[in-house]
Amino acid sequence: MSAPPNDRPFVLGLTGSIGMGKSATAAMFSARGVPVHDSDAAVHALYGPGGAAAQAIGAAFPGTLTPEGGVDRPALRAAVLGDADRLRQLEAIVHPLVGAQARAFLARHHAAPLVVLDIPLLFETGGQARCDAVLVVTAPAEVQRARVLARPGMTPEAFAAILAQQMPDAEKRARADYVIDTSHGLAAAEAEVERLVAQLTDPGRA
Structure with a gap:
């Protein structure tokens, strides 16, 4: 964890x-x-239709646009699922655009004491380099599995493919500055967030 200058926000990934x-x-x-x-x-x-990534994705992955010109996310997911090369091709289109939006967000909120960059693949994409500290949320594997498989349209095969693209939870926790286990309930997580906000917005940032 690094200490930022006092003239910009503390950036929590x-x-x-x-x-x-x-x-x-x-x-x-x-x-x-x-x-x-x-x-x-x-x-x-x-x-979305007219979105900065839509046309580039449609050109790279034929058949993945809706009639309105937006990305058909299930079709795109099917096009890249389990194919590392195709996934990298997609990331090369999307990640620079998301990074530009994050930089614009930081510029808009330059006077805030604390800002959060919510990035699902933070470690996988090197996003931690833009952060002063990283918070990882976790839960036991059986809780995670039950939550994900309860989602509409989710299958065990799709869940396994998504996990294969993500850094293992244990490694994320090992690399984190802060960890919150969400399996202890909403009130416990709220208390942890409250404590962290108080700590990171303190002028001393201890």
Whole structure:
């Protein structure tokens, strides 16, 4: 963990594997007035009709655009699932655009004491380099599996393929500055977020 200059926000990277409770944790920071950049939301906008990534994705992956000109996400998922080369091709289109949006977000919130970059593949894409510290949200494997397989349309095969693209949870926790286990319930996670916000917005940033 590095200490930023006092003239810019403390940048906290928030990450965690699928089903760990990252989005719920991000919402807890937002509820406390902390600006949060949601990389998933940024991608959703980039994929929409007229989005900066849509046409490039359609050209690289024929048959993955909707009639309206947005990205058909299930079709795109099917096109890259289990194919590392195709996935890298997609990332080469999307990641620079998301990075540019994150930089614009940081510029907009330059006066805030703390900001959060919510990045699902933070370690996998080297996003930790933009952060002063990293918070990993976690849960036991059986809790994670139950959460993910309860999602509409999710299958064990798709879950396994997603996990294969993500850094193992144990490695993420080992590399984190802070860890929140979301399996202990909403109140416990809220308390951990409250404590972390208080710590990181303190002028001493101890």
